[in-house]
Amino acid sequence: MISDHDFKQIDKYLYEIPKTFRADMRVPARFYADPELLKAIQGDRSLEQLVNTATLPGIVKYALAMPDIHQGYGFPIGGVVATQLPDGIISPGGVGYDINCGVRLLATQIEKEEITPYLDDLASALYTNCPGGVGKAGHIKLRPGELDVLVEKGANWALTRGYATASDLERTEENGCLAGADAGKISDRAKTRGKDQVGTLGSGNHFIEVDAVDRIYDEPAARQMGLFPSRITVQIHCGSRGLGHQICSDYVKRLQKAVHQYGLILPDRELVCAPLSSPEGQDYLAAMKGAANYAFVNRQVLTWHIRRSFEQVLAGKIKNHHVYQIYDIAHNMAKVEEHEVDGRRIKVCVHRKGATRAFGPGSPVLPGIYRNIGQPVLVPGTMGTASWVLVGTKESMTQTFGSICHGAGRVMSRSKAKKNIRGTRLREELEKKGIRVRAGSMSGLAEEAPMAYKDVDRVIQVVHGSGIAKKVARLIPLAVIKG
């Protein structure tokens, strides 16, 4: 266990575990917290996992963790690690099984009061139209070979098939397509798992949520995004489904041998990795990009289902029920980016495991509409609490390789949540608060209860207060759809 005397506070919200803490650390480990969150962080083994990531070959500056850090496997969830090219490592365990799990935020011009009479019908339509749960197939039947095109073209495939608009792609990280994806590096087993799941939500912590804008904190940025007080928004949280899970499993297995081959010494086998320049590292990167592209398509097809649900329920009742995209961003990904390290701009492979890219204003990779305000960052809370929209800052570029948190962060295990909370009771409590709930599994609902998570407002205050992101808007839930 890591105790109070093993780290020092170096800023109001920033703590450091020095490199001297353990002989195999290559860099210090830093994490963001306030005193309350610190107690939660020390309740599990996440700091030990953070220290483990500080041993990875090629790591630069610091191993980082965001205030929503909690225990994962290998990397802590909320972890950020950058390794220097060409020989720094890439780690499939550092990206996780749900490659490009991420969040998409859609907006409307509908006022909260306008939609209230139709919310029950809308929640039901979303639940019916957006397939969720384990093993649920989507509506799309891919032709033979079409999955290969989809993983290589990403959201462009969705555009060609009529599931996307050009504006959707413009407002998606990397325009919804990571270049260099190679279907040939993805196993048949992964393709089998993924072929029927395009446009499906899955289970676990994935959801669709109808929200209302509760409060605006940065009016110019909110206006630029199309966010106004009391307006209705929709969030989608899901990833690359079975395809991504299998790609990660395949490469975690394959790279076990590479670890021996390249003489890498790791404190945990789940941190398995290979030099990015090696054939194994390159193959994983090409396969991972395929899964990332699949996830962009998955959220895009769900967007299409959401649009038709709004049309079904609100046509003829609310004049302008158009649903437009604000942004789509990954929080489980490894990407080659340029960052400043020791006064020099160098290429690094940034692993974000339960952490969101948060590039500041002026970044050339941002779409023109957001270049002056910084990248929109989407941080969902829990089904009974707020979610947040922020923007990246110049400080995030210098402090965290342009990264911030990805959610509230769990504090309670799933088994404990299920023991303490009854799903039906939770649904009643949420509905008393005016939050409609549609869920395939009551035990699954109990696992995701708000009390199983940290206080998202506190987490956001830490990233805002430390300067690595800026609050733009707070959203409150009106309807939650879970698989």
Next chain:
Amino acid sequence: MPTESLPESQETFHDIGFEEIEHTADCALRIFGKNFLTLLTNAAIGMTGLMAFEPSAIPDDTTRHVELAAMDAESLLVDWLSELAYWAETEMLLFHRFELYNVTPNHLQAVIHGGHVSRFKNHIKAVTYHNLEVIQTEKGLEATVVFDV
């Protein structure tokens, strides 16, 4: 553990085959076995218990033959459980009876019996290597497996 020295059997044995242990974000099982074959069997039964609402209600009308080779005992354990996760996700198939044979630290063959179910208690997305080690104890073998759910 050294892959050459897995014991064939142990005199003493832990009272239970597996137990669920706390993990903040995912699911984890501590698994016991008097030998590697028993450990693999108990791991499969434990994982089925995580996935099935009622393991005793799983039909018994489907059989699959499995043959796996891996670099060491830990990898074989992950591959074995990953096989079950794969059938669960792609065919809604769960198994409740596991006949393993020709088991070494690098290889196994099995005939597994079960049937289709309509829903799961937990969706196991993947079986991880997190801190995974098959260790020798006084009572036999032990391993802790973390599942991504």
